[in-house]
Amino acid sequence: MVLASGSPRRRDLLARIGVVPARILPPEIDERPRPQELPRQLAGRLSQEKARAVMAGEPQALVLAADTVVGVGRRILPKAETEAQARDCLALLSGRRHRVYTGVALGLPDGRLLTRVVESVVTFQRLTAAQVEAYIASGEWRGKAGGYTIQESAEAFVRFLSGSHSNVVGLPLHETAQLLRGIGWLRP
Template identity: 75%
Template sequence: MNAERPPLVLASASPRRRDLLARIGVVPDRVLPTDTDETPRKAELPRLLAARLAAEKAAAAAALAPGALVLAADTVVGVGRRILPKAETEVEARRCLDLLSGRRHHVYTGVVLLTPEGKALSRLVDTIVTFQRLTEAQIADYLAGGEWQGKAGGYAIQGRAEVFVRFLSGSHSNVIGLPLFETAQLLRGVGWLRP
């Protein structure tokens, strides 16, 4: 770590986020996942949930790592006002895939960078994704592979589900879990990454 900059804490247990950061040459000094309740509030919209959870995760990690620069993110898949779960069961994943089949959806990621002085910088990134109409065989094969587990919307675009994507507008890395362009901008803005 450069002595001129504070340690960078990633407030996420996601290996995908660490891999994405590595793509832009960023290796957190510490990974500090937080135990944040991700239950949506009544009538909360998908984009607002992503922003709120990222802010709450950043604040919780900052309380445990004073003097650090804290990076937090949360990704939410939404169809209209509906928030899709991070699929924990095959039944949940199937419901998600049935809903996404042949439809457009939004993937929102809230990104928050909290400075050691307590200043919060944030971005909310929206990527539009349209799936082809999925056959029963495609859904069954995808579910059998298991990569849907714990994924927002029940799919991983960086895996076999990429072949379902008929159209994508916006950040591909956002759909994986961290919009790299915006994250790099935030880190450059505080002098942690070189311009």
């Protein structure tokens, strides 16, 4: 199996279900949303594009790709790269419900692409200025969809979670395991 992701979180999550990729090949694709694209659609499209990009160079491999998108309504939050972006994300998420979508794509050697998009609903408490500044100082937000990572200190902000916790981390394990079992690659 080839994992089409450089995310150490995804590798750790896969290890929980006994999957260790033979190779890790993060593809270079344009991750910008298209005009009018919704968060769910973006997560699905990006996971498929990542899988196809790696499948092109690894035609005999089983390829697993994923992409996680945080959305508030129709709005897609960025993978925060600057403190200003992270602050904007946290301000928008403070005291509100948002959705986390992860698209999972499994490319097969025969060229087929099996896909799922998983949705989790998360509600943050209302954040104080001190909480925001402490989180910004932690640096945990850097490169993370929506400017936070639930498996570290931001988990203390979560008032409510409906759906898959591993989805919010970056790979829905139940659905990923089902895809792998469905093709006979992972035992029941």
